[in-house]
Amino acid sequence: MSNLKERILEIICKPQLAGLATITEDGKPWVRYVVAIGEAAFTIRFSTFVNSRKASQIKENPEVHLNCGVTNLTEMHPYLQIQGKAFLVTTQEEKDKFWNKELEKTFKDSSDPNYGVVIVKPYRIEYETPGKLEPPEVWTKE
Numbered sequence: 001m002s003n004l005k006e007r008i009l010e011i012i013c014k015p016q017l018a019g020l021a022t023i024t025e026d027g028k029p030w031v032r033y034v035v036a037i038g039e040a041a042f043t044i045r046f047s048t049f050v051n052s053r054k055a056s057q058i059k060e061n062p063e064v065h066l067n068c069g070v071t072n073l074t075e076m077h078p079y080l081q082i083q084g085k086a087f088l089v090t091t092q093e094e095k096d097k098f099w100n101k102e103l104e105k106t107f108k109d110s111s112d113p114n115y116g117v118v119i120v121k122p123y124r125i126e127y128e129t130p131g132k133l134e135p136p137e138v139w140t141k142e
Contacts, residue, residue: 004137005042008125011069011080012038018068020046022057022086030057034118035102036068042122042141044082045098047106050090050116058086064120069128076130084122094119 018036021029032054034046044066048055058064062085069079089095092110098117099110107115126136 004127004139007078008042008080008127008139009038009040011078012036012042012044012082013040016068016071018046018066020054021065022054023061023063024057025060034066036066036120042125044084044120044122046118047098047103048088048116048118049114050088051114055088055116055118058088058118062086066120078127078129081126081128081136082120082122083124084120086118086120088116088118090116 015035015037017033019031020034020036021031024030030053034048034054036044036046038044064084064086066082066084067079068082069077071077094117095110095115103110103115121141123141125139127139128136
């Protein structure tokens with residue numbers, strides 16, 4: 001695994017607040033926060049209400065953009081700009097796999113019909129280093 005991939009995984013494999021941009025029905029960007037977590041296969045997941053605006057926008061246009069990595073404004077660390085395709089999954093297997101205690105604050109349990117999991121498959125990730133006056137390092141899906 002390349003050094004860039006390892007540094008990207010250090011950021012995405014921790015649950016964190018991320019900005020998610022989708023495209024509205026009239027072609028405009030819409031951004032909201034999600035709590036996302038990635039895995040070694042460069043797949044990123046977060047929960048959503050199946051009837052949410054975000055879920056509808058993803059069904060209409062799966063192109064999404066995530067940014068993540070900054071967790072403290074006083075200590076700037078490297079962060080990521082992620083382009084990918086997203087899709088909503090409602091299979092019980094996927095819902096069980098992603099379920100965690102924190103979701104009990106929002107959903108009854110993993111079988112709640114309102115609970116879904118969005119999976120993002122990145123195809124381009126920019127690794128940005130604050131204060132570095134150079135273009136970001138770029139990973140692209142092979």
